[in-house]
Amino acid sequence: MKRLLLALIILTICLSPIYSASTSGFAITYGETTYNNPTYKSSVNSYFGSHTDKNLNNANTKVVTASQVNQIAKNITGRTYNSNQIFSCALVDLSYSQGIKIIVDTSKINTVTSKMYANALKSTGIENGYVVVTSPVSATGESALTGVLESYEVAVGTPIPEEAKKAATEELYTETQIANQTGQSPDKIAELFDKAKQEVQKQNLQDPAQIKVIVINVANSLNINLSDQQAQDIANALANSQKVQGSLTDFKNQLQAATQQASQSQGILDQIQNYLQSFIDYIMSFFGG
Missing domain, CATH: 1.10.10 (Arc Repressor Mutant, subunit A)
Structure with a gap:
């Protein structure tokens, strides 16, 4: 029995780096207002946690600032955001292999819909991935696009042309x-x-x-x-x-590679988890006996 328990411990330790590798292509961006407010951040993480089976602690994270939003949107929308106005947050998981799926927290995001985000993402060559958009307070969702794009940049590891x-x-x-x-x-x-x-x-x-x-x-x-x-x-x-489509060639290629890697890693992880569960069940059968 001691040998079985020791084997389980060793197996768990060995799987740790494999699990970490499998979370490549998994990213979260927080609006700076949300990130700096523990209550807001907890609320957002709770929503994210209810819409993914991944451990949020394993996500690559980044904070989206007002200056970043303004740099992209100011001359288009005519609006200037302050550092206390960037609430929207986004989660991106490239291991999703069935096209693109976008979940929008409609209890908070009151203007932009999942189809509207999908259209905007297609303009940057993005047609794959699992996306979740939320906010701790009511928001239009317009500035959230910056966070979604940042999440893809973090997940892919390649910048999207300005x-x-x-x-x-x-x-x-x-x-x-x-x-x-x-x-x-x-x-x-x-x-x-x-x-x-x-x-x-x-x-x-x-x-x-x-x-x-x-x-x-x-x-x-x-x-x-x-x-x-x-x-x-x-x-x-x-x-x-x-x-701008001609400027997106490198990003599209990197996105395709990152998506394939994330999907393959997730498949391997699922197999390992199934094996580990079988191994645990086998050990527990001794205790049951």
């Missing part, structure tokens, strides 16, 4: 503005952007005038009435998204 971040932010901001102006649901506007973007990418267009024609046609098919300026704003956002 121009791509700005294009994604512009797209998300335009989506929220169009939803507010038209009275359409955010997801309906997200569908408009997604379908128009697919056609723009299919035709490899960058000219806003040509893209505007596509936007109007897609909007009509969805029974969405757009003003000429609204159609132009959408076309401009999609054109800017198209123009």
